[in-house]
Amino acid sequence: MILSGACLFMAIMSTAFGQVFYKKYSLDKRQAYLALTLGFFLINPVFSFLALKNISVDIVYVSTSLTILTVxxxxxxxxxxxxxxxxxxxxxxxxxxxxxxxF
Structure with a gap:
């Protein structure tokens, strides 16, 4: 369960970092920011899948709304x-x- 919670946290963080790096890329067009954006967005489904192994889909789905806070x-x-x-x-x-x- 702890591993799934950590994976859920990483899914939220990878989405947030992907969005921030995409904004950085849109501001100054450095290819490194685009590569980071793609990397974070590509790793996100892996973390989401691992989180879903032990956490119900409703909790995972609702928790992803915390991405806006993180962003x-x-x-x-x-x-x-x-x-x-x-x-x-x-x-x-x-x-x-x-x-x-x-709760």
């Missing part, structure tokens, strides 16, 4: 983007929904 934080760190208050409010609602669903 917002990574965008702030790596891209210097300002995240509007309205976005943080929406993220809080999503996180609350995930917590309510999980």
């Amino acid at each position: 917002a934080v990574l965008s702030r760190i790596f891209l210097g983007e300002i995240i509007p208050t309205r976005t943080w409010a929406a993220i809080a609602i999503i996180v609350a929904g995930v917590v309510i669903y999980a």
Whole structure:
């Protein structure tokens, strides 16, 4: 179960990093960013599959909605983007929904 939880975490992180690196690629067209984007997006299904071995599909599916939180934080760190208050409010609602669903 711990391995599946780690795989779910890695699936969320690989999606988020793929999105951030794709934005980096769109800003300055460096091929390294495109390669990283493709790498993260290609490894994501592997982590998702491994997570589904011991975690039900409904929990995995709902948990992937946390990707927006991860992308917002990574965008702030790596891209210097300002995240509007309205976005943080929406993220809080999503996180609350995930917590309510999980319990």
